[in-house]
Amino acid sequence: MQTSRYPFNQKQPIIKVLIVDDHNLVLEGLCSLLASHEEVQVVAAVDSGHKGLDYLKAHPVDIVLLDINLPDIKGMEVCGIIESKFPRAKVIALSTYNSRSIVNQMISNGAKGYLLKNVGSEELKKAIITVAEGGCYYDAEIQKTMADTIFNTMHQPPRLTKREKQIIKLIAEGKTTANIARELFISPLTVETHRRNIMKKLKISNVAALVRVAMDKMLI
Amino acid sequence: MQTSRYPFNQKQPIIKVLIVDDHNLVLEGLCSLLASHEEVQVVAAVDSGHKGLDYLKAHPVDIVLLDINLPDIKGMEVCGIIESKFPRAKVIALSTYNSRSIVNQMISNGAKGYLLKNVGSEELKKAIITVAEGGCYYDAEIQKTMADTIFNTMHQPPRLTKREKQIIKLIAEGKTTANIARELFISPLTVETHRRNIMKKLKISNVAALVRVAMDKMLI
DNA sequence: AACGCCCTACTGGTTTGTAGGTATTTTTGA
DNA sequence: TCAAAAATACCTACAAACCAGTAGGGCGTT
Numbered sequence A, B: 001m002q003t004s005r006y007p008f009n010q011k012q013p014i015i016k017v018l019i020v021d022d023h024n025l026v027l028e029g030l031c032s033l034l035a036s037h038e039e040v041q042v043v044a045a046v047d048s049g050h051k052g053l054d055y056l057k058a059h060p061v062d063i064v065l066l067d068i069n070l071p072d073i074k075g076m077e078v079c080g081i082i083e084s085k086f087p088r089a090k091v092i093a094l095s096t097y098n099s100r101s102i103v104n105q106m107i108s109n110g111a112k113g114y115l116l117k118n119v120g121s122e123e124l125k126k127a128i129i130t131v132a133e134g135g136c137y138y139d140a141e142i143q144k145t146m147a148d149t150i151f152n153t154m155h156q157p158p159r160l161t162k163r164e165k166q167i168i169k170l171i172a173e174g175k176t177t178a179n180i181a182r183e184l185f186i187s188p189l190t191v192e193t194h195r196r197n198i199m200k201k202l203k204i205s206n207v208a209a210l211v212r213v214a215m216d217k218m219l220i
Numbered sequence C: 001a002a003c004g005c006c007c008t009a010c011t012g013g014t015t016t017g018t019a020g021g022t023a024t025t026t027t028t029g030a
Numbered sequence D: 001t002c003a004a005a006a007a008t009a010c011c012t013a014c015a016a017a018c019c020a021g022t023a024g025g026g027c028g029t030t
Helices: A024-035 A049-058 A075-085 A100-108 A121-132 A140-155 A162-172 A177-184 A188-202 A207-216 B024-035 B049-058 B075-085 B100-108 B121-132 B140-155 B162-172 B177-184 B188-202 B207-216
Strands: A015-020 A040-046 A063-067 A090-095 A113-116 B015-020 B040-046 B063-067 B090-095 B113-116
Touching: A015 A024, A015 A049, A015 A121, A024 A040, A024 A121, A024 B024, A040 A049, A040 A121, A049 A063, A049 A075, A063 A075, A063 A121, A075 A090, A075 A100, A090 A100, A090 A121, A100 A113, A100 A140, A113 A121, A113 A140, A162 A177, A162 A188, A162 A207, A162 B207, A177 A188, A188 A207, A207 B162, A207 B207, B015 B024, B015 B049, B015 B121, B024 B040, B024 B121, B040 B049, B040 B121, B049 B063, B049 B075, B063 B075, B063 B121, B075 B090, B075 B100, B090 B100, B090 B121, B100 B113, B100 B140, B113 B121, B113 B140, B162 B177, B162 B188, B162 B207, B177 B188, B188 B207
Parallel strands: A015 A040, A015 A063, A063 A090, A090 A113, B015 B040, B015 B063, B063 B090, B090 B113
Antiparallel strands: none
16 A cells, blocks of 8 residues: 655565564575565564564564564564554564464464465565555465354354463363362362363363363463 | 495585475575585475485485475384385484474484474584484484483383373373273273373373373374 | 343262272283 | 283272352443
């Protein structure tokens, strides 16, 4: 939507790209893939979330290619911060895996694009340009995941509450109901109620399944 | 150890490298990092285990840079096959994560090197040359993991049996003792015994911990 | 004010899991 | 081939988890 930011009436202003990824190989790969595209300029590549945010404080950036698995902060958090504090920069998420909860969290934190790491040169370029122009670009697989999510939210609106998330985490850590009750200063009976509600919501019936869900949802 | 394979008495014969990785970015990254090294020649890059093995059948290769997470077969299996059927090719494993069980499996399948994906250009080159010359090269972090393993195997020799692994998997899938018994055509009491033995061996006392161990060991 | 949602708490009862022990058969490996 | 290891099966007992139903207090929305 932003037309001609520069006085020169270039058709495509150069897109400034910041890469945030702690894997050298991926970094190199991205640079290599982008090297041949003149519309795109990689202005910096950093290996942690904090460094990325620091860079954004001092320099203008159009696109942030953001890895999910960072050593310091979670990609989702970084994404949220960029979204709110540096709205000029649009985030394109990069990830190896296609997990529903991660995709959801990224998108709800404002990621305008989402690519899997097996992306090819052309798709990468297309994604960057599309997002820079104000659009969205999601990998085909991610789109499936998104459709899946919508389908599922339609069919099971009830999400877990804050307290329930807290308790599912403690259960998955191997703590007993009594332990949890002591830790949270509430009655064991209350913990049992929460536990029951969680299981009903998730349609499962034992801790084993619960732990897996918790891990899936990255609560652990 | 292999001196002058070629009639010309080059100090360092060109090392033929095959890359097996399903992530385009990583592929590009590796090629980019290796481009500047004349001793090394990337003869092929494929995106699945089977393709890699097919290539090996028809062409001589010195080093295989092998990703752990492949779409078709597990990296460990590929590694084992290469080791036994194409002994000329030495495997250097590439992985994002540093998990004990994966490292162990790769090494026991004959991987001569192990790098994490945040490896730098020089380390990569060094690893390739070292391994091509008949040596080993393990990332510093991997070495820690290896030491850890040795320490632990010394302190807890008892491993899980085949049946126990099977059962731990089913438990972690959320199945009850009765279900498992039915599925395996054995008495529930037997399943309980196995369950108890597993817990004793792993020194844990509830399913939550058990599921986490199972996931750690990549049984799921 | 009324409604819905969440957190809290309880009663009472059933089902699994945890923990101890023992013992027979089958498989495996030295 | 013989001993060790693994897999099978059982008993008893208690602990913990699972299931169903109910219900009051707090809090924000309509």
